[in-house]
Amino acid sequence: MLSQRVLAALLPAAAAFLLVFGPAARAADNPDPRIVTEMTRYLKAIQFGETFLGGVRKTNSAEGQGSRFLDRLLMASPEEIEATVAPAFAGHVSLKEARAMAEFFSSPLGQKAIAQGQKKAGGATSGSQLTAAETSALEKFGATSAGQLAVTLTTDPAVRQEYFALLQKKYGE
Secondary structure (H helix, E strand, C coil): HHHHHHHHHHHHHHHHHHEEEEEEECCCCCCCCHHHHHHHHHHHHHHHHHHHHHHHHHHHHCCCCHHHHCCCCCCCCCCCCCHHHHHHCCCCCHHHHHHHHHCCCCCCHHHHHHHHHHHHHHEEEEEEECCCCHHHHHHHHHHCHEEEEEEEHHCCCHHHHHHHHHHHHCCCC
């Protein structure tokens, strides 16, 4: 079901555990700045920075002790996190795909789909549901290459390693 795949794409916080324990990888070299800009818009639209920092907070409190790296990360704004990791995502999409992802998830329908996914993740079943026309539009987007990337990109292990390396470079010890 598409809504579950969209939900999976919107919940990268589970990856925060790997921030502490995962290996660093080489970050994308010289990505197209136009793609970086569009991926930053996309990451902001899906609230990547907020979700990621929430996962770091949970990991940090579960461990019972912080590290200098985690403390520095937690001082960053969601926008700083998104701008830092966007080049890792940019190396895996075309400009057309990046623009389509940013435009869709910045749209009222994209924001509604994100809100609905967050409610489902929290166990809520009430709230506004997608209409048949909205569901159709969401499925149509999901069938595009940009829609498929939106489902898989934030959880792709190679991309994850690249953005962890960028975070380590900027906020590491």
